[in-house]
Amino acid sequence: MGFTPRNPDYEAVARQSYARQTFMLHLGAQLGEIAPGRAELHLKARQELTQQNGFLHGGVVAALADVAGGYAAFTLFEAGADILTVEIKINFLAPAAGEALIARGEVIKSGRTLSIVRSEVFAVNDGAETLCAAGLGSLMTRRP
Amino acid sequence: MGFTPRNPDYEAVARQSYARQTFMLHLGAQLGEIAPGRAELHLKARQELTQQNGFLHGGVVAALADVAGGYAAFTLFEAGADILTVEIKINFLAPAAGEALIARGEVIKSGRTLSIVRSEVFAVNDGAETLCAAGLGSLMTRRP
Amino acid sequence: MGFTPRNPDYEAVARQSYARQTFMLHLGAQLGEIAPGRAELHLKARQELTQQNGFLHGGVVAALADVAGGYAAFTLFEAGADILTVEIKINFLAPAAGEALIARGEVIKSGRTLSIVRSEVFAVNDGAETLCAAGLGSLMTRRP
Amino acid sequence: MGFTPRNPDYEAVARQSYARQTFMLHLGAQLGEIAPGRAELHLKARQELTQQNGFLHGGVVAALADVAGGYAAFTLFEAGADILTVEIKINFLAPAAGEALIARGEVIKSGRTLSIVRSEVFAVNDGAETLCAAGLGSLMTRRP
Numbered sequence: 001m002g003f004t005p006r007n008p009d010y011e012a013v014a015r016q017s018y019a020r021q022t023f024m025l026h027l028g029a030q031l032g033e034i035a036p037g038r039a040e041l042h043l044k045a046r047q048e049l050t051q052q053n054g055f056l057h058g059g060v061v062a063a064l065a066d067v068a069g070g071y072a073a074f075t076l077f078e079a080g081a082d083i084l085t086v087e088i089k090i091n092f093l094a095p096a097a098g099e100a101l102i103a104r105g106e107v108i109k110s111g112r113t114l115s116i117v118r119s120e121v122f123a124v125n126d127g128a129e130t131l132c133a134a135g136l137g138s139l140m141t142r143r144p
Numbered sequence: 145m146g147f148t149p150r151n152p153d154y155e156a157v158a159r160q161s162y163a164r165q166t167f168m169l170h171l172g173a174q175l176g177e178i179a180p181g182r183a184e185l186h187l188k189a190r191q192e193l194t195q196q197n198g199f200l201h202g203g204v205v206a207a208l209a210d211v212a213g214g215y216a217a218f219t220l221f222e223a224g225a226d227i228l229t230v231e232i233k234i235n236f237l238a239p240a241a242g243e244a245l246i247a248r249g250e251v252i253k254s255g256r257t258l259s260i261v262r263s264e265v266f267a268v269n270d271g272a273e274t275l276c277a278a279g280l281g282s283l284m285t286r287r288p
Numbered sequence: 289m290g291f292t293p294r295n296p297d298y299e300a301v302a303r304q305s306y307a308r309q310t311f312m313l314h315l316g317a318q319l320g321e322i323a324p325g326r327a328e329l330h331l332k333a334r335q336e337l338t339q340q341n342g343f344l345h346g347g348v349v350a351a352l353a354d355v356a357g358g359y360a361a362f363t364l365f366e367a368g369a370d371i372l373t374v375e376i377k378i379n380f381l382a383p384a385a386g387e388a389l390i391a392r393g394e395v396i397k398s399g400r401t402l403s404i405v406r407s408e409v410f411a412v413n414d415g416a417e418t419l420c421a422a423g424l425g426s427l428m429t430r431r432p
Numbered sequence: 433m434g435f436t437p438r439n440p441d442y443e444a445v446a447r448q449s450y451a452r453q454t455f456m457l458h459l460g461a462q463l464g465e466i467a468p469g470r471a472e473l474h475l476k477a478r479q480e481l482t483q484q485n486g487f488l489h490g491g492v493v494a495a496l497a498d499v500a501g502g503y504a505a506f507t508l509f510e511a512g513a514d515i516l517t518v519e520i521k522i523n524f525l526a527p528a529a530g531e532a533l534i535a536r537g538e539v540i541k542s543g544r545t546l547s548i549v550r551s552e553v554f555a556v557n558d559g560a561e562t563l564c565a566a567g568l569g570s571l572m573t574r575r576p
Binding site: 305307308309310311312314315333335336337339340341344345346347348351352354355370372373374375376377378379380414 | 455498
């Protein structure tokens with residue numbers, strides 16, 4: 001799906017917004033490549049982010065899925081608009097076991113008020129990616 | 145809905161499991177009251193847990209909704225069984241703005257393999273609670 | 289949750305709208321009691337509505353959950369506004385086995401643009417209700 | 433994703449099961465192409481299947497999304513196993529306006545107990561397809 005950004009400066013705006021996502025920085029998640037309708041996040045595994053069996057916590061996986069989808073949608077927003085997650089559903093497919101996680105969000109519809117996105121989260125082991133979660137969510141455009 | 149726990153020792157088992165949820169401790173979330181089919185989590189707001197507008201991050205809210213539902217289900221598990229989140233859907237209703245968050249999970253069905261739970265997350269301001277998220281999810285019982 | 293309808297004539301408007309839901313009439317579903325923020329649907333079981341094991345089909349259950357939630361939200365709309373389902377998630381808890389189904393929708397948030405609703409679908413046997421599905425969805429207000 | 437069917441006779445088994453989906457036949461939905469991990473449904477628009485604005489009803493769209501995903505999962509089941517929808521979430525992206533609908537389901541994980549599927553429903557106008565709904569769901573394998 002080829003999307004045309006409404007704001008040619010979308011990348012700078014997205015990176016400035018991300019820099020204020022204190023919680024994502026606290027998790028150690030970084031905004032990787034972004035393109036119109038797509039965004040990628042990277043996170044190195046750390047002991048603080050685990051659950052009772054030593055895997056990365058579902059809450060971390062869910063946060064990555066949500067935010068990757070959110071920035072994918074945000075790349076298509078007009079200048080000055082803010083974003084709000086309306087809802088997200090996440091299916092956990094495999095334990096998030098690996099050195100790192102990669103989350104990829106992509107827009108499937110960019111409407112005037114609502115954007116619909118898909119997200120996938122992969123666990124990375126020796127460069128090989130295993131799909132560990134799939135998400136489907138909606139985000140809202142808030143104009144000033 | 146009155147549930148009878150399969151394991152009379154459910155509270156100790158749940159609290160021991162929670163103590164190994166490194167990520168929840170890292171967030172500063174505490175397991176409050178639990179009862180058969182119910183669990184409550186508490187979290188004090190902290191600057192590290194915020195998003196771009198200074199509210200508590202949706203990822204934090206989602207993690208609380210997931211884990212409150214998970215421990216609600218876990219209270220009804222037989223001894224020795226472990227738990228896995230299959231999926232969760234969360235609707236965000238209001239900004240998570242407050243001094244603290246309370247998440248409440250309750251079981252609506254406790255099956256042999258799958259448990260279905262509802263969660264609600266409230267923002268607390270001067271003791272008043274505002275509903276900021278509602279969740280509906282499934283968890284799986286894993287037997288040794 | 290006590291809601292005040294924005295349109296005092298909400299019941300007549302909802303019943304007129306429902307009368308144009310050709311598919312619901314085709315299923316044989318009837319709009320039962322409605323109140324501000326609540327709506328109930330009734331459906332008699334029929335052989336045409338079954339799945340491969342003779343239970344009422346998940347698609348019928350899902351349609352009832354969606355529409356009960358939709359009319360619950362619609363009772364709180366201002367005059368002249370139309371409604372659109374944004375998304376719904378449904379967990380199936382038990383086979384829909386019975387003489388009839390009852391679906392109940394209730395609003396948990398009625399916002400300017402989005403309404404969030406919960407639905408429950410019950411199978412009825414000799415007057416006893418068994419919860420067979422739970423839903424959580426969002427609907428959008430469309431102004432003329 | 434290339435899947436290997438556990439039952440070489442998967443297509444005949446799926447078509448026999450579908451022939452007992454009385455409700456789908458009642459809607460006029462037909463099982464089109466199936467392949468390991470994929471299934472397609474076709475439905476001609478009819479006045480009985482519409483909602484208040486004359487579009488195909490969301491309940492019809494949801495039923496197609498659910499069943500297309502279900503048969504996609506079912507193609508990978510071992511002989512003798514039955515299927516149950518655990519849950520599905522559907523985002524409605526555009527009015528289902530067209531001469532026909534096509535629903536496509538695909539498996540993203542085929543586990544021992546749970547299968548996770550994605551579905552898409554398209555409205556067809558003069559041969560052109562418009563995406564009108566996206567789903568993400570889980571199904572359970574029931575062994576005899």
